[in-house]
Amino acid sequence: MISMKLPKNYEAGEYESDIYALWEKSRVFVANPDSDKEHYSISMPPPNETGTLSLGHALFITLQDILARHARQQGKDVLWLPGTDHAALPVNAIIEKQLLDEGTNKHEVGREEFLRRTREFVGNSRNTMLSQMRAMGASADWTRLRYTLDDTLNRCVNETFVKMYGDGLIYRGNRIVNWDPNLETNVSDDEVIYTEEKGKFYTFKYGPFEIGTARPETKFGDKYVVMHPDDKRYAEYNHGDTFEVEWINGPITATIIKDEAADPNFGTGVMTITPWHSLVDFEIAERHGLDKQQIISFHGKLLQIAGEFADMPIHDARPLIVDKLAKKGLLVKTDDNYVHNVAINERGKGVIEPQIRLQWFVDVNKTVVLWKGKRQSLKEVLQSVIRDEDIELIPERFQKVYFNWIDNLRDWCISRQIWWGHRIPVWYRSDTDGKEETYVGVKPPTDQSEGWHEWEQDPDTLDTWFSSALWTWSTLIDQRLAEDYSLSLEDLLERSPDFKAYHPTNVMETGWDILFFWVARMILSTTYVTGQIPFKDIYLHGMVRAEDGKKMSKSRPESIIDPESIISEYGTDALRMALVMGVSPGNDQNWGRGKVAANRNFCNKLWNIARYIESVVDEGSRGGDAKPTSAADHWITNRLRISQEKITDDLDKYRFSEAYARLYRFIWDDLADWYIETSKAEPNSPLLIYLLESVLVLAHPFAPFVTETIWQTLAWHDNAVLASQPISTIINSDDDQARNFSELQAIVSEARSITKSLKVNNVKLLHENQPFLEENSAIIKQLARLQAVSPATNTDSHDGIYLTATRYKCWLDIDKAKAKAYVREIAAKKAIQESSIAQLESRLKNKNYLENAPSAVVDQTKQQLEAAQDLLVTLQAEEQRFSTS
RNA sequence: GGGCGAUUAGCUCAUUUGGCUAGAGCGCCUCAUUGACGUUGAGGAGGUGAUAGGUUCGAAUCCUAUAUCGCCCACCA
Secondary structure: OOOOOOOOOOOHHHOHHHHHHHHHHHOOOOOOOOOOOOEEEEEOOOOEOOOOOOHHHHHHHHHHHHHHHHHHHOOOEEEEEOEEEOOHHHHHHHHHHHHHHOOOOHHHHHHHHHHHHHHHHHHHHHHHHHHHHHHOOOOOOHHHOEEOOOHHHHHHHHHHHHHHHHOOOEEEEEEEEEEEOOOOEEEOHHHEEEEEEEEEEEEEEEOOEEEEEOOHHHHHHOOEEEEOOOOHHHOOOOOOOEEEEEEOOEEEEEEEEEOOOOOOOOOOOEEEOOHHHOHHHHHHHHHHOOOOOOOEOOOOEEOHHHHHHOOOEHHHHHHHHHHHHHHOOOEEEEEEEEEEEEEEEOOOOOEOEEEEEEEEEEOOOOOOEEEOOEEEOHHHHHHHHHHOOOOEEEOOOHHHHHHHHHHOOOOEEOEEOOOOOOEOOEEEEEEOOOOEEEEEOOOOOOOOOOOEOOOEEOOOEEOHHHHHOOHHHHOOOOOOHHHOOOOOHHHHHHHOHHHHHHOOEEEEEEEHHHHHHHHHHHHHHHHHHHOOOOEEEEEEEOOEEOOOOOOOOOOOHHHOOOHHHHHHHHOHHHHHHHHHOOOOOOOOEEOOOHHHHHHHHHHHHHHHHHHHHHHHOOHHHOOOOOOOOOHHHHHHHHHHHHHHHHHHHHHHOOOHHHHHHHHHHHHHHHHHHHHHHHHOOOOOHHHHHHHHHHHHHHHOOOOHHHHHHHHHHHOOOOOOOHHHOOOOOOOOOOHHHHHHHHHHHHHHHHHHHHHHHOOOOOOEEEEOOOHHHHHOHHHHHHHHOOOEEEEOOOOOOOOOEEOOOOOOOEEEOOOHHHHHHHHHHHHHHHHHHHHHHHHHHHHHHOHHHHHHOOHHHHHHHHHHHHHHHHHHHHHHHHHHHHHHO
């Protein structure tokens, strides 16, 4: 025995950071676009720089890392490009909160100071997150780390904006937007969430009508009363009729509007409209060319039109206004149990107040995009790439969700009134007469004309998703080339080696929750700018939820599981495998610590397999020719081949959980519990070494740290890291020999089962001079923990319990009195066989079955029947033997 | 209101385009050994696949309804 280099238990924490440093030093994660190998690339979804990694991040890092490491093992040149996201809105919210806590605000500190603080904050977050990604074992190419706000990306953003503007895809207009008065910005439709709230619903008298509202504070300027054109109750009123009405602050002139947007079945069927603060009302006003008046300021307070209520926050004003109307005798009734949805900004949680603002939009319906030789709208391109299967979506059912989203897609509002982000590349100036000019360009305008004021850049920034939409290709542009503004965007793409080698990327692996925010928008921008799809496959994983099925949320700190605490307690590999075990595309998983311990144990199992093999193989066997000789050798070699093929196939199809389950069973059941136990009788050293190395490679994508630690500790290959090893070459095995081992397994299992149930030990297995059993007697004896396996002699009893699972005639030498207890089990087995025979027979009697089922299935049934009948005969004989004796 | 998903062992979940006796981890019961591993080994119990119909030679899988839970989209003044 050689000296043990591996300690008894695997203590992950002692090795992980050294192992990661080793990988980085070896540069195995660095991609090489000049390589002759097949290129394989994944863009890492850049996590928001808002703090620390969550279990959700841990999941995507694990899945992508498995894909990346597996691709390397298949001999591909792999680029897994990492990055982080500046996360405009969430970061803004955090900084504004910080300022508020300090008793100041962004206007007081100014844009420069605000941005300085923000940079400091995201810088700290970024460092934390990058080190956490490394701790997860991410085999990303850190030499190509990108950031959504870096200079190259900024140029790409500007180029894209200018190109779209030139094509008329970007326009500026007054539209209703979702205004957040707290953050003083608008947010996109997708960022608005609705929560149900119980409130009051008021009915007021409005001239001859009764109108309902939940928001009396918006009603000051309401001078249009709308009803459905077909509503018979109001047939006497004509579109355009005017009348005088006594209202909140005195009499006003109202106008009748007939519009189909009014629902005759809701309330009285009559409503007044507030076009400035409601999308539906805005659309009605647009259709009929009506006036629009702002009632509520951008800070959420009432304007001068509210008279005595001006400057009041809307919440304070509401009851007072109702009070006033009631005193005027205009309040008809109040419903206290009115349930309605309140719009909230998902980031920052401010209540949304629809407002009309001058904003920048992307037109999704204009047919100017050249795609596959045809002019199409952005919307049509989005639809066609999925419909035509240019991009495969996994799981497929998300196609429906995707198409449904696109069908309802409106123009994308891309401007934000926050400071942290890519500034809109538009400049304005006016001359002394008040004439205005607009400049849209990649770089600021430099000309300074007489009589004009200086150019001023649009104060707004772009929606974060506008920049992250460019992620797959902007990150592949050569950063030095990008500094050269004499090159066009097309030139940059054409001359960037990474773009040529790695785009389109192979797969976008991300959560289903950002399918619309991000994935769809990457498709939109990438097809438009580069003429390529951004990725060939989309794999959507589910959310990691708390064990009770609820979201892990900051409001319930006890629900949050921090990956770091799991790593320090159980090790990274255990965490990774716990995340993969049982995961399926698009489905959320409820996640508890229970799974982690099991996988920590699995790491330890692997560790001890290595420890054992190291202890038995002799020095000389290294580099020896691994060849199967025994039945067990052939069987395990055969199992390895099958496992390796299936795992590769599973991973190619993104069946992570299946691949892992297969690996787990192969290592624990086949290798450890059967093969190694068997090999204790007579170890085949070169084969053991081959098996260990193959298994380390196979397990490496799932458990990179423990496998590499073993590899390095054994140090069988100087200067080589496991992370760069290709998948093992298969050695040939003999199928008949492999089947022989299955026969041995059956004998061992049954012998174990019988001795166990009869609580006997030190039993002999006797046989009628069977050479096969004689050859393998040592193995059978050891595995089944028998006293001996030997041919029966004349003096031996033939009354023991015969094994029924094997074709070899053999029996356990157990005395009659004890053996009798086994009759019940035989009877039970017999009953099972009888019923299955009946079932199989009736199936085979069925003409339809014989005609319709594939012949392979029918043959299988016939074989099953035969086997069951054979077994039944044996069992009957056994039963007979016991009953007559 | 429109759509999507889930419902499988006590718990958490798989089951790869319909076909062997529906599997795994944890938990549970019994036993073993401590010479790779107690973070172990062996044996075992436990499922009418939510319910009711249908299609099919054959259904957890496809279809239709129902129930419960979850999610997405739209949003009504």
